[in-house]
Amino acid sequence: MQPSNDRLSGAGGGSENAVDHRGVADLRCAETPESPGYDDPWYDALASGWGEPAGAGVPEPAALPSMRPEPAQAPPRAAADVYLEVQRSAAFQEVRSRYRRFVVPAVAAFLVWYLAYVVTATTAPALMARPVVGSANVAMFAGLGQFLTTFLLTWAYARHARLRRDRAALELRWDTHELTRGVRGGASS
Template sequence: MPQPQTSSPGQGQRFDWWAAPAAASQPGRPAPPPPPVHTPAARSAHADAVPPQPVAPAPAAAAAPVAPVLPVTVLPDAAPAVVDSSTEVYRAVQASEAFQAIKLGYRAFVFPVSGAFLGWYLLYVAAQAAAPGVMRSQVAGPVNVAWLLGLLQFASTFLLTWLYARNARTKRDRAALELRWDTQDALR
């Protein structure tokens, strides 16, 4: 029994024929073309019976909003400086003690934990390369040391994800949200 041939849509056929019923339900849209036919004889008969549909040009992209032009103050013997109040607000936030405390709390957790996890992973890889006999030793039934350490990699990943979420929720999220509210108030 011959297998039906499949092909990609030809010229004039749409690539999204499977989404045509949803598109047809929208008012003002033309009816979608029929789905492509997969046998050579039916394809040529279909091509003779249905003229190719013209492809509509894509709608023009909405124009991006134009940023307001800010006044420029020219100082003698200096480069022109642009006065921007939002830049000053963000610089003040970055220099604030609250932001520095949030950043320090983040780094105090992430850097040591990332280093410990990377060391744990590299220890596993080095043990595979340096001591294959130890890694092949059976622990329980078909489970050997390599399988056990590999499964512990997954367990430690989930544990570290939970610890990070708990650390962020208890130590940094409230302070970061308050700093965000203060920043938004300063920008108004």
């Protein structure tokens, strides 16, 4: 696509649409000296403290009442106590054990396979140089097998996480958020 060369955007590219803006000041920039030289719909809605001095005319947002009914007030707990309680829970221990039951054997198997490849390549170069198909030898297929097993292991990990751990971990996250919500004074993060 060619640049517009100061032509208005629209149908046709003839001389009737050509406009020379070089001598005319941009009205948007002339209205407010702090405004950017481009039309940014989010510029007026900057977050408080992002390039604006305090009291720059942006009204403070009103505190909205909570949509949920507040439960009976329990004694206040520290966030550390909440996280320790979650860590000791049976649900958390189950998620961690599912994680370990997959990761420990998978890492051990891959490490053994990788070290076997490296040791064989250094101690038995004649075996690795043996041709298999044409000029492709055992070392080339073993090296490609390293890549293949990396991708297969990544796929298996993602599948295991999706099927065995994600739902339980999401429920734990939700429960933890609900428990810490009271600690933070009703503010949601």
